Amino acid sequence: MTNEIIAKKELPLRYLCLSHCFRREAGHGQHSKGLYRLHQFTKLEMFVFTENSLEESIKVHKELLLIQEEIYTELGLHYKVLDMPTEELGNSAYRKFDIEAYMPSKNGFGEISSTSNCTDYQSHRLNCQYFDKNLEKKLLHTVNGTAIAVPRIILAILENFQNKDGKVLVPKALHPYSFGLKVIGDKNKEKV
Numbered sequence: 001m002t003n004e005i006i007a008k009k010e011l012p013l014r015y016l017c018l019s020h021c022f023r024r025e026a027g028h029g030q031h032s033k034g035l036y037r038l039h040q041f042t043k044l045e046m047f048v049f050t051e052n053s054l055e056e057s058i059k060v061h062k063e064l065l066l067i068q069e070e071i072y073t074e075l076g077l078h079y080k081v082l083d084m085p086t087e088e089l090g091n092s093a094y095r096k097f098d099i100e101a102y103m104p105s106k107n108g109f110g111e112i113s114s115t116s117n118c119t120d121y122q123s124h125r126l127n128c129q130y131f132d133k134n135l136e137k138k139l140l141h142t143v144n145g146t147a148i149a150v151p152r153i154i155l156a157i158l159e160n161f162q163n164k165d166g167k168v169l170v171p172k173a174l175h176p177y178s179f180g181l182k183v184i185g186d187k188n189k190e191k192v
Contacts, residue, residue, distance in 0.1 A: 001049070005137060006130040012060055013049040016147070018042065044147040049140045051130065052120060057141035058095075061117040064145035065097050068113050071147060074173040077156050078102040080109060092121040101156040112152045115145030 084096040093116040100109035120139035128140045161169040167185040
């Protein structure tokens with residue numbers, strides 16, 4: 001998309017990608033032990049290019065948030081959505097929602113995902129544009145959100161679905177993908 005000009009009729013452009021992420025500040029402080037804050041992790045990211053309209057990018061931002069909420073509801077996680085205050089936003093974000101799931105090891109909630117409306121901030125650097133109806137070039141708006149941050153989802157599932165004998169119940173939404181495994185740690189695995 002760098003240095004590209006898109007026809008308005010192609011918008012919004014929606015992408016889903018698997019990315020490997022690296023964080024150099026990981027591993028510092030009491031809340032960064034174990035799976036919660038790793039140097040390297042994998043995530044499934046949603047990314048949308050919209051026309052240069054705050055109304056349109058706000059609409060898409062809400063759509064991505066609804067997708068995230070559907071995923072975490074289907075997984076059976078107890079979560080909350082935080083509308084982040086301006087002092088918590090990075091330079092690129094016009095508005096950001098963080099989603100936190102309950103994690104017993106924290107005795108509270110921990111962030112599992114976020115979604116941001118970056119308006120045209122990222123497009124300035126990428127030089128991503130489109131022609132509007134008057135054939136005038138405009139910068140695209142970008143909206144992104146993490147569908148799944150793999151280690152944090154694993155952590156939330158392990159902590160929230162572990163029973164007293166140490167076995168972990170596989171959330172029902174994952175049964176079609178778990179090769180018949182309904183309980184982790186059960187030597188006599190129960191088939192679907």
